[in-house]
Amino acid sequence: MPVTLLAIGACLTFSPIILFFGEILIHSPPVQRVFDSLRHGGHIPVLIPKTFELIAFVCGDNTDPYNRIFNNSLFTVRHDGSHLRDISIDESMIHYDLDWSPDGEWLALTLQYDNVASLMDEWNPAAFYHEIHRLRHDGTEARRLTYNESDEKKPRWTRDSRDILYHDTWSGTWQLHRVSMAPTNPHALTTLEVSDFDLSPDRQKIVAIVRKRDGESHSIYLLNPDGTGLAHLMTPDVFVSEIQWSADNKLILYYAYNNLPTIYNIVAGREEPVPLIRIRSARWSPDNRWIAIIGGLDRYKDDDEWIDINGTSDEKLTNSLHLYDIVTGELKELVSASAGHVSSASWSPDSQWLAFSQGSPNAQVYKIRVDGSGLQQLTDLDCGAYGVVWSPM
Numbered sequence: 001m002p003v004t005l006l007a008i009g010a011c012l013t014f015s016p017i018i019l020f021f022g023e024i025l026i027h028s029p030p031v032q033r034v035f036d037s038l039r040h041g042g043h044i045p046v047l048i049p050k051t052f053e054l055i056a057f058v059c060g061d062n063t064d065p066y067n068r069i070f071n072n073s074l075f076t077v078r079h080d081g082s083h084l085r086d087i088s089i090d091e092s093m094i095h096y097d098l099d100w101s102p103d104g105e106w107l108a109l110t111l112q113y114d115n116v117a118s119l120m121d122e123w124n125p126a127a128f129y130h131e132i133h134r135l136r137h138d139g140t141e142a143r144r145l146t147y148n149e150s151d152e153k154k155p156r157w158t159r160d161s162r163d164i165l166y167h168d169t170w171s172g173t174w175q176l177h178r179v180s181m182a183p184t185n186p187h188a189l190t191t192l193e194v195s196d197f198d199l200s201p202d203r204q205k206i207v208a209i210v211r212k213r214d215g216e217s218h219s220i221y222l223l224n225p226d227g228t229g230l231a232h233l234m235t236p237d238v239f240v241s242e243i244q245w246s247a248d249n250k251l252i253l254y255y256a257y258n259n260l261p262t263i264y265n266i267v268a269g270r271e272e273p274v275p276l277i278r279i280r281s282a283r284w285s286p287d288n289r290w291i292a293i294i295g296g297l298d299r300y301k302d303d304d305e306w307i308d309i310n311g312t313s314d315e316k317l318t319n320s321l322h323l324y325d326i327v328t329g330e331l332k333e334l335v336s337a338s339a340g341h342v343s344s345a346s347w348s349p350d351s352q353w354l355a356f357s358q359g360s361p362n363a364q365v366y367k368i369r370v371d372g373s374g375l376q377q378l379t380d381l382d383c384g385a386y387g388v389v390w391s392p393m
Helices: 001-016 028-041
Strands: 018-021 023-026 054-058 072-078 094-100 106-114 129-134 152-157 163-168 175-180 192-199 206-211 218-223 231-234 242-245 249-257 264-265 270-272 278-284 290-296 299-302 305-310 319-327 330-333 344-348 353-358 364-369 383-389
Touching: 001 054, 018 072, 028 218, 054 094, 054 364, 072 094, 094 129, 094 152, 094 383, 106 152, 106 249, 129 152, 129 163, 175 192, 192 242, 206 242, 242 278, 278 299, 278 344, 290 344, 319 344, 319 353, 330 353, 353 383
Parallel strands: 344 383
Antiparallel strands: 018 023, 054 072, 054 383, 094 106, 106 129, 152 163, 163 175, 192 206, 206 218, 218 231, 242 249, 249 264, 264 270, 278 290, 290 319, 299 305, 319 330, 344 353, 353 364
16 A cells, blocks of 8 residues: 555656646546556456347437537447446546447546547547546446557457457557557557558458558558558558448458448459449458448549549438348448448348438437348337447357
8 A cells, every 4th residue: 555655646746637627637648547557456246137139329419420529428228229328437438439348347448538638629539539448238347548648449359258459659659559458558559550450250350451661652451450461462542531341251342431332352362243332441341241331422632633423413422321232233222321421331231231320410229131121119219319330248
């Protein structure tokens, strides 16, 4: 105990603490780490077994999920629409980037923190930073895992559900880092600047988009989750912003925001044909039969020019939910944007259902079968849902 008190004293000597409406706000990662450690040190968890598949999502009072500046809450609901629960870590903070652990027991996510030095200017990019957290499916055992006061995003669980990979802008460039379930010091996996990454479904490999020093050219690499085995895969002709790995580990789908998709066959070393569609986001089905695509058949961007698809001249970009059949090459619209834009989607473990968020101004969570039947509204909340993720079994 004396050692702990000395550590706290040293941190307080060099770190500001602010009294704000009767609450102590600690603006120092080292001090916050000590306080969190003391708070959780003697805690004995009460483990509640998870017996149902759960759909987790965030719901906020701003309808634009990509420019959210208001408070929001983290919810779970069973796939039949029952047992809606608020499991927010802190409703005054913004939750992002949900990811279920492979065992279905844990959620990894980021929380947005205020930078005290820039509190007076909410539009300043330096006014916020993000930290990695984890919590159990029932909302218990919430822990903050990083204390870097940097922009950390896209947490992804490793195969054993013990470590989390994530993006970090430490030292001014995007890099891949890894942190364990217990709040320990994270470590970088590479020295390369990684603009996006994805874990293979078996969580044995990472596919990463690596940017070059000029900030424009980039290549796609493979590496192991511990950072070893770095190998160049290919260099695409387009500027890639996001990448997804197929369920059989043989294909990758990459695309740029508001641009066209490309499928690359890792085994054969070649690109494969894919329909002309503008993609906002995409998800492979667990059985590798489908790709769920949020986007439209209206327009795509090429060399900073908007190009019409199918001759449309509509200036409005609509985000519907489409299914692309890997076997037949068929592309079909599953959910139209006529009832409001689709903002996120996630597959059921058996690949028979898709959960998605749709609506305007307040998006709700729905589910639908891959054949278009069984549409069911799962939530009725006075907020806009996004970031839908369906848990494993």
